Amino acid sequence: MFQSLPPTAGVGFKSAHFTDLANPGDVTWLEVHAENYMLDGGPRLAMLRDLAARFAISVHGVGLSIGGEAGLDTAHLARLRHLMDWLNPASFSEHLAWSSHDGAYFNDLLPLPYTAATLDTVCAHVDQVQQVLGRRMLLENPSSYLHFASSTLSENDFLAALVDRTRCGLLLDVNNVFVSAANLGTDPRRYIADFPLEAVGEIHLGGHEAQTDQTEAPVLIDTHSAPIADPVWALFGDVIALSGPMPTLIEWDNDVPAFAVLEAEAAQAATLLVGGRAR
Amino acid sequence: MSDFVGFAAALTTPDLPRPTALFDAASRGASNRYDIYRNNIAVSLTDALAANFPVVRDLVGPEFFSAMAREFLRENPPRLPIMAFYGDDLAGWLAAFPPVAGLPYLPGIARLEALRRHATHSADAASLDASQLAEIPPERLATLRLHPHPSARWMIDPQPVLAIWKRHNGQPAATDQACEILLCRPAMTVLQIAAPAGTCATMDALAAGLPLQDALPARADHSAIFAAIFAVSALSQGTNT
Numbered sequence: 001m002f003q004s005l006p007p008t009a010g011v012g013f014k015s016a017h018f019t020d021l022a023n024p025g026d027v028t029w030l031e032v033h034a035e036n037y038m039l040d041g042g043p044r045l046a047m048l049r050d051l052a053a054r055f056a057i058s059v060h061g062v063g064l065s066i067g068g069e070a071g072l073d074t075a076h077l078a079r080l081r082h083l084m085d086w087l088n089p090a091s092f093s094e095h096l097a098w099s100s101h102d103g104a105y106f107n108d109l110l111p112l113p114y115t116a117a118t119l120d121t122v123c124a125h126v127d128q129v130q131q132v133l134g135r136r137m138l139l140e141n142p143s144s145y146l147h148f149a150s151s152t153l154s155e156n157d158f159l160a161a162l163v164d165r166t167r168c169g170l171l172l173d174v175n176n177v178f179v180s181a182a183n184l185g186t187d188p189r190r191y192i193a194d195f196p197l198e199a200v201g202e203i204h205l206g207g208h209e210a211q212t213d214q215t216e217a218p219v220l221i222d223t224h225s226a227p228i229a230d231p232v233w234a235l236f237g238d239v240i241a242l243s244g245p246m247p248t249l250i251e252w253d254n255d256v257p258a259f260a261v262l263e264a265e266a267a268q269a270a271t272l273l274v275g276g277r278a279r
Numbered sequence: 280m281s282d283f284v285g286f287a288a289a290l291t292t293p294d295l296p297r298p299t300a301l302f303d304a305a306s307r308g309a310s311n312r313y314d315i316y317r318n319n320i321a322v323s324l325t326d327a328l329a330a331n332f333p334v335v336r337d338l339v340g341p342e343f344f345s346a347m348a349r350e351f352l353r354e355n356p357p358r359l360p361i362m363a364f365y366g367d368d369l370a371g372w373l374a375a376f377p378p379v380a381g382l383p384y385l386p387g388i389a390r391l392e393a394l395r396r397h398a399t400h401s402a403d404a405a406s407l408d409a410s411q412l413a414e415i416p417p418e419r420l421a422t423l424r425l426h427p428h429p430s431a432r433w434m435i436d437p438q439p440v441l442a443i444w445k446r447h448n449g450q451p452a453a454t455d456q457a458c459e460i461l462l463c464r465p466a467m468t469v470l471q472i473a474a475p476a477g478t479c480a481t482m483d484a485l486a487a488g489l490p491l492q493d494a495l496p497a498r499a500d501h502s503a504i505f506a507a508i509f510a511v512s513a514l515s516q517g518t519n520t
Contacts, residue, residue, distance in 0.1 A: 035360045040429070041403035043467045063360025069283045076360060101287035104356035107323045110290075110316060113282050145316070146309040148282055149300040183312075185304030214311035217303065221315065 002056030002090045005029050005202060005247035008273060009266035010058065012251050018047055020259035021055075026267040029056040029090070031249050035063045037087075038079045048087065056090040058202065058249070059083065063105065066125045066139070067112040068098035077132050084133055091202060091247075093138035093171045094129070096122070096159070113148035114158040122158075126166040138201045140171035143208075143222035144180040155180075156194040163199040170196065173204035174236045175228065175251075179220040188235055197243045205236055205269060206251035225254035228265060237272055245273045289313075290320055291353050324352045327362040332369060332392050334447050335385060347376070363400055367393050384438035391440050391460060394432040395471070398464045402429040406465040406512035409505075415518070421492040422520045425485050430464040431513040433479045441473050465512035474507040475500055482513070490520070 010029035011017075021027070030051055037048055037059075051057065061080060064072060084092060097109035112118050129137055139162065141155065153161075159170060172195065181188035207226030213219045228250070240246060250265045282300070289295035303309035325348040329336050336344040351372055357365045370389035379385050406428055415423060434440075441460050442452035459479045462471040477499030484494035495501050508514060 035362065038361050039363065039400040042400045042430075042464065044400070046467060065360075069281055079361075098283065099360065101283060103358060104287075104291075105358065105360045106287075106290055106320045107327060107357065107360070107362065108316060108319045110286065146301045146303055146312040149302060150282055183304060213303075214314070215307075217305075219312065219315070 002029075002052075005056050005058055005090045007245035007247055009269040010056075010247060010249045011262045011266055012060075012249060012253060013051065014252075014256050015044070015047060016256065017259040017262070018051075020263075021051065024055075025263040026270040027263055029058065029247065031058040031060050031251075034059050034061040034080055034083060034092075037083055052087055052089070057087060058091040058093065058247070059087065059089045061092070061094040062109070063099060064094050064125075064129065065098045065100040066094050066129065067096050067110075067118070067122055068100060068125075069118070069121055070101070072125050072128055073100065077129065080129075081132050084135075091138065092133060092135065093140055093202060095140045095142060096155075096162075097142050109142060111142060111144055111146065111148070114151040114153040114155060116152065119153065119158055119161055123162055123165045126162065126168050130166065130168065136167065136169055138169040138171040140173050140204065141176050141195075142180070143173070143176040143183075145183050145219060145221075147184055154194075156191065156196075160196045163196055168199075169201040170199045171202045171204060172197075172200045172239065172246075173206070174239060175204065175206045175208055175232050176222060178229070178232050178235055179208050179222045182218070182220045189238065192235065192239055192242070197239070200243060200246060203236065203239065203246045203248040204251050205232060205248060205265070206253075208232075223254060224251050227261075228268075233268070233272070236269070237275075240273060240275075248273060286313075290317055291356060293317070321349055321352065324357070324365070325349065327357075327365050328352070328369070331363070331366050331396060332389055334392055334444055335369070335373075335389050337447055338382065338385060338388065338443075339379065347378070350376075363396060369393070384436075384440055384443055387434075387436035387438045387440035388444060390434055390436070391444055391471075394434060394460075394462055395469050398430045398432050398462050398469045401464070404429050405516045406463070407514040407516055407518070408512075409509040411516075412505075412518075419520060422490045424488060424490050424519050425494075426515045426517060427482055427486050428463050428465065428513050428515045430462075430469075431482065431511075432462045433460065433474070433482045435459045435479050441471065461507055461511055461513055463511040463513040470511040472507050472510050475503040478504050478507050481508075485514075 006028050008028040009026050011027050013030040013032050095109050099106050177188050177191050205228045206224045208220045209223045211219055248269045285298040297310040297313045301309040303312050325345050328348045370386040374386040445452035459474040461474040477496040480496050481494050481504050
């Protein structure tokens, strides 16, 4: 029904907001986490079926462990294929990260070194996912708290090579860019300037929290539990000035507020998207 | 050892040393930053477990639950990325966890919460109606095979698990006795009932494909068992002989 995500604002769907979505305001599409819907039946799937008749849906996976060194879990990939066939969503995305190791699932997005070897592995995994799903996927840039001594490629070069080799698209999380730059001491504007924007199919905006690490150094944590920070809004403005309007998601996964708060963030994104220059 | 093996090894094991060769913004060793991932994992898995076992959490209190969850998740990390099914082995683990030995009903509560979750997320299907069974000629009943609804679940516990669960959810609870519990989700809501002795054995036998004459325990109140089964609509459409 919805072939693609519109270049307008969406929100991460929370079941507490189901009835609010009768009056969605500036929320024009929804994103759901794939793993929350890998179920045989029941109220969650019924709710999603209802929403999919009214909104374009983005399915966002958190459990494939695409950045891991081990082969993808083919049983999990089959569950994903089953969900995608049932829902036929407008988009599928996953993360440049890993979350499983040796049979254990960590429920977090873990970092990988950027090397020729890990690039080969991630390319093979993305190829496999795109082949099994029969569609192009988007891969999201991570939020980082550290980097590996063994890395030989920049994240940008890694992602550009990945796009080149697999023809996948990218999901640009602007908050992750800001968080990583602050934590790794790099320049977020430079990151955006070097990013392969032509491959971007979706943008994420979310909230972070400032803490200090054990050495009393400031560190930003990607919590998705707060309003979007002003410098992230500014960076988003820079992105869409270059890219033109893009499907833009407000992500708020923890301490989820009333729908009106999310809708206000979506309205702010919508205003900036209208101001963004066309490509 | 690869970066991945080194990184994964100490994520849920605080006693193990953190991996080296990780750096922060100033290119200083970033083993302290590694603790952010350790903390994220512990918090997210504890939250997932708390969401799946709200009554267990209420019964022991949120602080005790969090401390207990940290121990559980170290020994039992999820094997699937589907958090709706995390903690299926919590009941068995609690039964062998000495600090909760004074709460003998706790493992049963955990089992009931897990069964309710599985009933919630199992396949949708139409239930067999009592009147449909009544239409079957009596001479065919003995060899009739009935099938549990895909969302039907059942358990026996020596503790008054259902009464405790109900009180915690503000529902009247009559008995404080050991019971058999039968659950099913014929539509969008899970139904559950304290079932008479022999109900679980009957459901086990039906699930194994036995005909009615072999499925009903000899010394049991068959009409009471069927009343419970139909009260929660625990059979599927479709019968065969």
